[in-house]
Amino acid sequence: MNTLSRSEAWQADRDHFVHPYTDFTTFHDTGSQVISHGDAMFVTDEQGQSYLDGIAGLWCVNLGHGRTEIAQAMADQAMRLGYYNTFGHSTNVPAANLARQLAERAPGGLNHVFFTTGGSTANDTAVRLAHFYFNRMGKPSKKKILSRNNGYHGSTYFASALTGIHGIHYGFDRISQDIVHHLSAANCYRRPDGMDEAQFCDFLIDEARHRIEQLGADNIAAFIAEPVMGAGGVLVAPAGYHRRMAEVCKDNDMLYIADEVVTGFGRLGHWFASENHFGHVPDILITAKGLSSGYCPIGAAIFSEKIYEGISKPQGPGGTLSHGFTYSGHPVACAAALKSIELYEAEDVFTNVRDTGPYMQDRLQGLLRHEVVGDVRGDHLMAGIELVADREAKRNFPPDLAAAEVVFRRAREHGVIVRPVGDTIILSPPLIISREQVDTLIDGLDQAIEDVSGQLLSRAGT
Ligand SMILES: Cc1ncc(COP(=O)(O)O)c(C=O)c1O
CATH class of the missing domain: 3.40.640.10 (Type I PLP-dependent aspartate aminotransferase-like (Major domain))
Structure with a gap:
């Protein structure tokens, strides 16, 4: 059988697919999010929920999803x-x-x-x-x-x-x-x-x-x-x-x-x-x-x-x-x-990068308004936002709080996919991104950080 229903795919994945970089403390309970469609800057999961893909799959779908050519x-x-x-x-x-x-x-x-x-x-x-x-x-x-x-x-x-x-x-x-x-x-x-x-x-x-x-x-x-x-x-x-x-x-x-x-x-x-x-x-x-x-x-x-x-x-x-x-x-x-x-x-894609890249870096600086954001850095269409429990001391959150993961999950609820790595949130969108889509991506991330930072700081005892 070549196709599976949504729940069959979820189950087959959980039972048989050993994923790269899996956290087995939660995998058996949560399973995976099944992504089933992609179109330009967006991907859609099996629930029909669509997200702006802020990480180009994994730094790779530079020309965007669903390219028939x-x-x-x-x-x-x-x-x-x-x-x-x-x-x-x-x-x-x-x-x-x-x-x-x-x-x-x-x-x-x-x-x-x-x-x-x-x-x-x-x-x-x-x-x-x-x-x-x-x-x-x-x-x-x-x-x-x-x-x-x-x-x-x-x-x-x-x-x-x-x-x-x-x-x-x-x-x-x-x-x-x-x-x-x-x-x-x-x-x-x-x-x-x-x-x-x-x-x-x-x-x-x-x-x-x-x-x-x-x-x-x-x-x-x-x-x-x-x-x-x-x-x-x-x-x-x-x-x-x-x-x-x-x-x-x-x-x-x-x-x-x-x-x-x-x-x-x-x-x-x-x-x-x-x-x-x-x-x-x-x-x-x-x-x-x-x-x-x-x-x-x-x-x-x-x-x-x-x-x-x-x-x-x-x-x-x-x-x-x-x-x-x-x-x-x-x-x-x-x-x-x-x-x-x-x-x-x-499509002159690199000219677009030379326009939207600096624009994204510029807009990201606004995230420094959050106490939990210690550093914002990057170059053109790759960026890292490092979270800290104490900005003065540049102290990261305790690992068990999985702070970046918490932000990633919340950002998904706001319709954008970012990537948590350690205490850093990574952005690497498809290179066809427009300035408006940069705004959507950063606004979603900004909102997610706003939503969870109080809870993270109090759990870290800061
Ligand atoms: C800089 C760099 N080198 C090598 C690799 C490994 O590439 P692959 O996963 O295709 O083997 C990666 C993957 O993310 C990477 O970012």
Whole structure:
């Protein structure tokens, strides 16, 4: 049976579907909200209730829901060729076309594309091939990776080791602790007292240089960073940080891996943020999510000419680049991405981001009127609103109050979906959002915070 009634779907989900990031203290009682339809900025649940999607599904449905053009492109491709592998010397037309289109849009000389099934597998690919590259260059000791506290890089075993949101490792084993080293988060809100942003930037760069000295540049392969940290709380680094970290990498023969899974494909108003927004060209660029506007799982690691030369040097008879996924360069996923690229351009979506993004950031400042809002931060169409029980001391609410979750639930009652992560509420709407819809989103969130803040403060004993 292909379809289920509303209650059957709820039950089947509760009984059989193990969700990512589930809180099992409540899941068995509450089950899931079943979302059944999407149309542009809105999604509708099985009760017929419609919500403004303030998180673009999960930072990905950049072109909005229900795009028939993308669905049609996928259907056409599935009927032409639903699947064939891309291992070895076999390819398909959409994969070859998409590789070329990505190379044309990626910064600098990033010209060579390895397709994956999402962001985690793209980060795993980047590190595995960075190690392979240094082996090929006769530098096999270069293995360590510098990552950052609060960075999010995915959920495969190695991508989760790169991830620096340490709370999510709770109860799980940690692997690769000898390989992955975390630097401080570029968290301007929680920077050491008495430092201005420029001094904080110096502090972060000094810390990186010291750590490299301690570990030995000969042992370090790469630094990985999101241009703006996403799931770690939407943390915007101080001005100049990424450019200076790129210099640190160059000085120490380390590769800079820019994890643009969230910031790529327009969220900051450009195809990619590294060069256009932050003024540097990484050695490896990671993309996923907005690449297909979330319509099909796909990711990519895009490599510089220099790395490609290293990894493509013939190894001798029988030596292959032994890395890849069954669905690398999947024709239907590539067709979804190609159609998305066409729509980003035809609809001038990034110009809209450059208008509504600053407007959203501006309007969000109004939330600081609430005592429970400690910080409002972000860049264009990604924002974080950090809740605090004590603004003066920047003290968060006790975890058992799940303050951001309480706001999220209330906001839903006001018809808007936001995302609670720790004590931060995250916004990352589809990039087609209008100024009026920004108003609707922020008014709904503002009202929700107003409704629950008294109760939260009294439960926190503030
Ligand atoms: C910056 C970043 N990198 C990697 C990932 C992992 O991507 P995926 O969930 O597609 O594996 C995410 C997912 O949210 C992300 O935000």
